[in-house]
Amino acid sequence: MATYDFIFNRLGLRNWCGESGDTGDGMTSMAQLLAETSGDDVEMSAWETPFPSMDALHEACPSFPQSRELTSGLESGFLAIKDTLKVVVDPLTQPLSWALNEALWVMQTVPWFIMIPLLMLVSWVVSRQMKLVALVAICFGFLGFVDYYIYTMQTLAIIFVCALSCVVFGVPIGIAMSRSDRVQRTMIPILDMLQTLPPFVYLIPLIFLFSVTEPKLYGIAIILYAIVPVVRLTDLGIRLVDKDVIEAADAFGMSKRQKLFNVQIPLALPNIMAGVNQTIMMSLAMVVIASLVSAPGLGVLVLRGIRSLELGVGLLSGLGIVLLAIILDRVTKAALARINVSQSN
């Protein structure tokens, strides 16, 4: 006799359940196995009343699904829509694969004696700080010296493409959120989910959807993980723009569009840039995990360190990621500081 027999009896569902008791239709639950080993149908005390879980209810009524059927149902459901989903998602995401491939190719093909000065120049243009340019030179010099130059460039290429995509999609989403409370209310739970869901969890359906050799697989994983801050901070930044300035823009007859591009976005720029900084840092964090699904770069070395217990490789590539993080963080923060100075009131 199972604990919850009475529910089905009371509701008059006994017939639907079929035979009462254990008729074992293929799948056996863990509890049943345990019960079998410890001898059948021991009278249970009230203390041991099981939670009315799917398995417990299944015991009382064989027609009631087991939790295992739920998970396998989810899986077969996903597999069933997979092909149609792929038809839609595949072409849409194809540009990401191309972009990643192109970026990887460019970063690896341009010789180091052009690439490193180019990166130094970029950091100068963005930050106007000689100190940072020197930092960039030292870090890339060091990484090249220990023969990690190619890996570093691969990581940089991936981050460049992914962070850029985050900005391209994240900023408009943030703007839409700032303009409508309804959009904001629907987006916030989604963003919360993206931020808290362990990245491994959405890697799984992505692996089903795309082949592991496609760059867009890790591209999407990184973008989903890293897009959250730029969306949130764009929304926040635009909502925080001084009401008086907006009113002045209205009073002088600006159209909505002019207001957005000439007032709201420029004034929200410090916050948007703070979001971009966070987004870059998060994509860097994700690069290591993405190596599990064939993303090239420093993450591959970290994984090699773990898999074959090569402590030195693991430590050195870890250091490489830290150096990259420091450079990216300092350079974007310096850009942020420049924006702040030009519009502090």
Added chain:
Amino acid sequence: MKNKDIKISIRNLYKIFGSDPKRALQYVKDGMGKIELLEEHKHVLGLKDINVEVPTGKTTVIMGLSGSGKSTLIRHLNRLIEPTAGEVEVAGDNILEYNEKDLRDLRQNKMSMVFQKFALLPHRTVLQNAGLAPSIEGQSERNYSEEARKWLDRVGLQGQADQYPHQLSGGMQQRVGIARALTSNSDIMLMDEAFSALDPLIRTDMQDLLNELQAELQKTIVFITHDLDEALKLADHLVILNDGSVIQQGEPQHILLNPADPYIEDFVSDINRARVLRVRSVMTSLPETQLERSGEIDHEDTLESVIALSEGDTALSYHVMKDGKPVGVLDMRKLVRALVPSEQSKEPESALFGG
């Protein structure tokens, strides 16, 4: 045809804030007060049956304490706030019928606004801020820079064009605000407590600047303030607002001498009347008794200057001249009586408590 001297007329204007203003409006029209409306129906009575005519080329000052609805009222003139009921007519046009394009045109070309907190664009230079109106119309900086520089120079900001607003003091920022309004070349200027955030000395400078500009340009200015001294210094036409209703409007000197209700009496009682009142408001017009007078004074002189002239002798009386012709006489005794608020001159005892 409408009267050419009236630029803006506001008729039977009501504004109620809340979820269902139309329903609340009925209660107000049936005589419900602001406090009752808030307590029983959770609606805020912003403005109640406002009727104001703003004369062309003059400065109209709307005065009232904080929360009396001044900002709400001025924002109806360019429809930053939509009324619950009533009409607003600008230069003969009912602006409530305007579509979005007409409204933008009104705001770009016919009305400009100066704000209490300046509300400059922090990421644009002083020149670009001054040229906001032409830039909204799509003109390039090269095109509008001459006009913008002209007005920046005129408000005393020579050589500051390339600064950013945060590099300027409050008074200078508000000068940019005024230059921005002038560069739009609109006839009407709305100024919401434009000088209230400034230090007293700078505020006086700005008032003088505004009076100078006004003498030169004759714009139709609607100026909001909570400060009676400021109101009297600037106003050609004074509107006094309390709890969302107009309680008196007219020529400022007239209001000062004939306050319509105790609230205004209270308001005007601590003003320096000698400095504010003009000879024309207290003189007796042309009795033509050819008595001997001690001298001639102008009809726009303040009483303060007449007292200085008479050296405090109340036995004297003067000819009042306007454009070189005599228009009346001023007896020093009458002048002294006018210095005491009317309520107090009627009941001397209350002066003891009146402070």
